[in-house]
Amino acid sequence: MTQAMQTKSVEPKIPSLSYPAGDDEIDLAELFRALWQGRWWILGCGFLCTAIAVAIALWLPNTYGAEAKLAPSSEQQGGGLSALAGQLGGLASLAGINLGGGGIDKVGLAIEVAKSRQFVAGFIQRHQLAVPLMATLGANKLGDKVRIDPDLYDEQTRTWVRKVxxxxxxxxxxxxMYKAFSQLMTAEQDKKSGLxxxxxxxxxxxxxxQWVDWLVxxxxxxxxxKDIDETQRNIAYLKVQLEKTSVADxxxxxxxxxxxxxxxxxxxxVNQEYVFKTLDPAVVPEEKAKPKRALIVxxxxxxGGMLGVMLVLLRHALRRQKAQALVGAISEA
Structure with missing residues (x-):
């Protein structure tokens, strides 16, 4: 019994670590008091940012969206030798000619062509869209005429005067011009309907x-x-090969x-709607697409309210830090 007590008495005691309570905890009541005391800062920031948003919303010009719904034309598989593989595969194999298999997705190809730099550059050049595309401030109140920025383009001399x-x-x-036009144009295919x-x-x-009509x-x-040129080359090639062979098959x-x-x-x-047939042509839009002014405001x-809250909390944290530092300095003194 005595030996057990002696053994117990010599065991080292582990000191308990104690931390100041409440230093690393969030006092919600204190935060609410700080927010209430800084409510005018929050309201002021909210009002200021709202006023700035209203100014931006009023400054942004209206934009209108026009679109056309198109369906793939029945001739969209058109023109190359590979399109004839299904019809003439037997005869071609008999003659020792490989026509290849699988049709070309002309619709997907046409969409990629519409987004290509070559097509867009040619489209802008053909219809003389450089000035309305790159030097426009917006439209007049009636929306039937665009306003040209004189700092970018001089309409009298018809010269570019922008400083770059x-x-x-x-x-x-x-x-x-390709980058600017790409931001205005959309060309998409619905995977389910194919439209x-x-x-x-x-x-x-x-x-x-008008631009949508021209695009289509x-x-x-x-x-x-493209298919006419390819077909003409195919016919010329076939005629040359026909003259070279004497095999009847x-x-x-x-x-x-x-x-x-x-x-x-x-x-x-003879087919004007070669790849796309117009199901729903573009019409002049009567409602603006952008900007969403109410949403901007x-x-x-x-x-603005979030910014005000952050400023109030930051000011509260700095004040609390200074107060703690002052208390610590007084305690040490």
Whole structure:
């Protein structure tokens, strides 16, 4: 018994660590008091940011969206030799010719062409859209005429006067116009229905509608011309190969291929809606698409209130830190 007590008495005692209570805890009541005391800061920041948001919302010009709904044309599989593989595969194999398999997705190809730099640059050049695209401040109150920025383009002398840093030139490059136009244009396909939507957002509603019409027409024309050129090259190649062979079976295949290619060429030349058929044409929009002024003002007020809360809490934390430092200094003294 005595030995157990002695053993127990010599065991080292582990000192308990104690921390000042409440230093690392959040006092909600104190925070609420700080927020209430700084309520005028919060209201002031909210009012200021709301006023700035109202100014920005009123400064932003209206933009109008026009769009057209398109369906793939029945001839969208058109023109190349690969499109004839299903019809003439047996004869081609007999003649020892590989036509290849699988049709080309002309709709997907046309959408990518519409988004390409080459097509956009050509579209802007054909319709002379550089000035309304790159030097516009907005539209007039009626929305039927755009206002040109005189600091960018001189309408009297028809010259670009914008000030830019080298290597840029006063006249916008094709790359600059491509980026600006890409922000206005949308070209998307619905995966379920297969329908394609081509749209333009611009300051003047009539101009937006006109650009959509031009886009659809030019896209059909460009895709048609690509297939016409390809078909003509195919016919020329087949005629050359026909003259080189004396095998009757191969001659039969070549004649059939030339016949089918000639039919494709004729259909392409007479068909105006080569890739896309217009289901719902673009109309002049009567309601603006942007800006959402009410949303801008509401978000400005919310952000202003949040900024005010952050400033009040930061000021409270700094005051508390200074008070603790002062108490510590007095205690040490």
């Amino acid at each position: 840093d080298p290597p840029k030139q006063p006249k916008p490059s094709d790359w600059e 394609v939507t081509i749209g333009i957002e611009y300051y003047a509603p009539e101009v937006a509608k 027409a030019d896209l059909n024309e460009v895709m048609k011309q 191969m001659q039969t295949v070549f004649y059939k291929l030339i016949e089918e290619q000639t039919k494709t060429l004729m259909l392409a030349e 509401v978000l400005g007020g919310i952000l």
